[in-house]
Amino acid sequence: MFPRVILKGTMIKKSQQKRRTSPCNYKERFFVLDTQDLKYSERRPGKKPTLKGCIALSRIKCVEIVCSDVPIPCSYKYPFQVFHDNHYLYIFAPDNDCRQRWVKALKEETKFNNLVVKYHPNFWMDGRWKCCHQTEKLASGCNEYDPMGYASKGPLPQIPEPQEVDIHDPGQRVVVALRDYTPTGDNDLPLHKDQEYILTDTSHAEWWTVQDNMGWYNKDICRGEAEELLMREAKEGAFMVRDSRQAGVYTVSVFTKAPGSNGEKNPRVKHYQIRETNTEDFYLAEKYLFPTIPELIRYHQHNAAGLITRLRHPISQDRVWLRGSSKKKWEVSPTELSLGQEVGSGQFGLVLEGRWRDRKVAVKMVKAGAMSEEEFIEEARVMMSLSHCKLVQLYGVCTQVTQDCPLCLLFEFMDNGCLSDFLRDKRGRLSQVSMLGMCLDVSEGMAYLERNKFIHRDLAARNCLVSKNNEVKVSDFGMTRYVLDDQYTSSHGSKFPVKWSSPEVIKYSRFSSKSDVWSFGVFMWEVYSEGHLPYEHRSNGQVVESLNAGLRLLKPRSAPEPVHLLMERCWKEKPEDRPPFAVLLHELASLSDL
Ligand code: ADP
Numbered sequence: 001m002f003p004r005v006i007l008k009g010t011m012i013k014k015s016q017q018k019r020r021t022s023p024c025n026y027k028e029r030f031f032v033l034d035t036q037d038l039k040y041s042e043r044r045p046g047k048k049p050t051l052k053g054c055i056a057l058s059r060i061k062c063v064e065i066v067c068s069d070v071p072i073p074c075s076y077k078y079p080f081q082v083f084h085d086n087h088y089l090y091i092f093a094p095d096n097d098c099r100q101r102w103v104k105a106l107k108e109e110t111k112f113n114n115l116v117v118k119y120h121p122n123f124w125m126d127g128r129w130k131c132c133h134q135t136e137k138l139a140s141g142c143n144e145y146d147p148m149g150y151a152s153k154g155p156l157p158q159i160p161e162p163q164e165v166d167i168h169d170p171g172q173r174v175v176v177a178l179r180d181y182t183p184t185g186d187n188d189l190p191l192h193k194d195q196e197y198i199l200t201d202t203s204h205a206e207w208w209t210v211q212d213n214m215g216w217y218n219k220d221i222c223r224g225e226a227e228e229l230l231m232r233e234a235k236e237g238a239f240m241v242r243d244s245r246q247a248g249v250y251t252v253s254v255f256t257k258a259p260g261s262n263g264e265k266n267p268r269v270k271h272y273q274i275r276e277t278n279t280e281d282f283y284l285a286e287k288y289l290f291p292t293i294p295e296l297i298r299y300h301q302h303n304a305a306g307l308i309t310r311l312r313h314p315i316s317q318d319r320v321w322l323r324g325s326s327k328k329k330w331e332v333s334p335t336e337l338s339l340g341q342e343v344g345s346g347q348f349g350l351v352l353e354g355r356w357r358d359r360k361v362a363v364k365m366v367k368a369g370a371m372s373e374e375e376f377i378e379e380a381r382v383m384m385s386l387s388h389c390k391l392v393q394l395y396g397v398c399t400q401v402t403q404d405c406p407l408c409l410l411f412e413f414m415d416n417g418c419l420s421d422f423l424r425d426k427r428g429r430l431s432q433v434s435m436l437g438m439c440l441d442v443s444e445g446m447a448y449l450e451r452n453k454f455i456h457r458d459l460a461a462r463n464c465l466v467s468k469n470n471e472v473k474v475s476d477f478g479m480t481r482y483v484l485d486d487q488y489t490s491s492h493g494s495k496f497p498v499k500w501s502s503p504e505v506i507k508y509s510r511f512s513s514k515s516d517v518w519s520f521g522v523f524m525w526e527v528y529s530e531g532h533l534p535y536e537h538r539s540n541g542q543v544v545e546s547l548n549a550g551l552r553l554l555k556p557r558s559a560p561e562p563v564h565l566l567m568e569r570c571w572k573e574k575p576e577d578r579p580p581f582a583v584l585l586h587e588l589a590s591l592s593d594l
Contacts, residue, residue: 003034007105009098012076013040013053014090026074029053031091033105038082059084062119062145063106065099066090067175068130070123079123082106083116086138088124096176111147117469119145132389133448136589142389175210216297216314218242223253227269229315230255234267237312241274241297250274250293252284252300256308270308330380332356332396332410339363344417347483349405353413360413361395365405369484373407376482383478386452390445392465392475414473416466423461423531430530433592435558438464438472438527440588445474446520447581450513454478457511459519460500461526498540499533503547504575514575520584521570522553528563529556562591 008031015025029040029052037056041049066079076092078099083089093099118141122131129135132142181191189210191197197210218226221242230238230253239254252274257267272284274293281289282296285306290296297311304310340353349367353360366373376397383394393412416422419438423430442464449456456463456477463476480489487493491506502518504510522534534553535543552571555564566587572578579587 003036005032005034006109007031007033007102009102010043011094011098011102012074012092014074014092016087016089026092027052031102033102033109035109038106055082055084055089057106057109058113060106060110060113062116062141063103063110064119064121064145065103065176065178066123067121068123070125070130081119083119088137090123107147115147116141116145119143132444134444135586136592215316216241216311218316223251223271226253226271230269231267233313233315235313237309238315239311239313240315241293244273252297252307252311254307254309254311258308272307330384330396332398334398337361337363337398337410347485347488348409354410356395356410362411362413363398364409364411365402366407366409368404368406371407371482372484373482376407379478379481382454386449386454386477388445388448390441390471390473391448391477392473411475412473414465414475415468416470418462419464419466419472420461420526420531422466423527427530430558432558432560434470435527436563436588436592439524439563440585440592441472442474442523443520443581443585443588446516447585449474449477449516450581453513455511455513456516456519457481458497458500459516459523460497461523461531464523494540496540499535499543502575503573506544506547512575513580514578517570517575517578517581517584520581521567524559524563524567524570525553525556528559530558532556560591 010028010030012026013029013031015027027042030043030049031038031040033039035057037054038060039051039054041051043049060082062081062083064081066081068079072079072092074092076094078093078096079090080093080099080103081088081090091102093102120129120131120141121143122129124130124137127135129137129139129142132139134142175197177191177193177197179191179193189197191210216239218240219242221229221240223245226240226242230240233255235255236257237254239252241250241252243249244251250273252272253269254272255267255269259266260268274282274284274296276282277287277289279289281291282293283289284296284300288296288299288303288305290299299305300307300311302310336356338355340355342350343353343362344351346364348364348370350365352363352365354363355361380394380397384396387393392414395410395412398408398410399406442459446456446459454477456474458476458480459474463474464472465475466472483489485493485495488495490496491498491501491509497519498506500519500522502515504512505515505518525534526532535546538546550573552568555561555567559567566579566584569577569579570584
């Protein structure tokens, strides 16, 4: 039986760089998808097409759009990925509809393959994944792959690192909704699957601010307010559409610095009424007619066509509010949170399972007097902006949930609980690969904290959690600073984690990323001893004595010699002699290649 052609068309392909030294390039190719293969060929006028590549559909393991804000150097701006064998093929479609057609068709044809469980939503670039910063190209993905749809877990994919984008650059940062989203709060925008949105703010780790393509419409703004907002923005071509005083009529208000003809003040805001012809078409200054207002605006975003300037920067009241407001974006409303069963208890109190928006969360109920709440809330913004696939994400805080709990913290839910319990449960059944994988996971999370100059202060297996997919993530980073319990915070206290602490922490409370490295050495020891307590039968005092005498933990039986050597490098007396996490991560990764 001959294969049946499903789709064909011209798109741009990025070289797959199968060899490390091969240069990167972008080439226009004619793609054909049939029921057996995805083929691409070069077409030159007057010449026979030459087949340049052919991927059997049976070898494809993942097809998904690429969500990225990196500038795309070719003329087609809508990337998607085809992961096959051990290669990533990036294809750039000319528009979003075209990309959707290809991704849908390819997914349909490959849905019964041996697919990946997780994929990378962003590009592999400059030796690392832009999404999760893993440096191994074949490292498992960081987002769940949904072969049947475009769904990912959140309303938008997780972003690599917090950053402010240039929100005055409309159209430069376009994202596509992976699924529908129904708002739960007043300020949320409903999202429609596959629709494009303009990214306006990515400073929040979990929630991006986007504008829909009507982001310029401000219903309840009068002329004076519009002028004030636009003057405050002070950008040539900043504009908005608003309701006129006259019912059913709309006005475009636009800011300009262009000199006026008859003594108008400069800079100023000009107002144009949107007029309607008797054939129900819309136009502005001159008779360029459009059947809808969005089409009219889109046209004038590119052409002044009689206006004082083209409409360059859409301004919405909401955006101005977000930028200028001191509202705590990390505060979650109690009405959005529902509480479930208890999953554990810790220093601050009970930990419950809960639901917030459409996700499962772990809710730490902070009991009164256990935490210096004000200081924590001050820091919550920084902690929420830390976002990495190997860190347990803080989603937000909620005040006054119940009467005896003034504050609770919402975290990413980790189905397999705390790592020290997990290690003990699995004792005798853990493979070398999984033990090394745990160390690698945690070193990645810690390398991220190190890059962001954030000190954990209490790294240990008990403060790492295990996900549904047995991935290990670092939790509780920086939290000891808010514990109100001397026994825990003073290095002489009975609860102080002496056995994980470096000499300079024990002696002078001198915390640094290098004191975290010491704790990481003890963490590796915990992993390879399958959850045994370090210095099990010795008191804190005895441990301090033996450290002072230059003694260290012994090699756990399961630890290969190179891993034990790494532990010993973490336990160098002087902090500067210990390797940074960036190096540890690299060395652990090279051990996992062996
Ligand atoms: P604390 O920070 O108050 O000392 P812990 O972080 O030690 O609390 O949490 C206590 C227990 O609650 C953990 O051992 C674990 O079983 C459970 N737990 C904590 N955080 C989560 C989470 N994000 N997902 C699932 N379970 C969690």
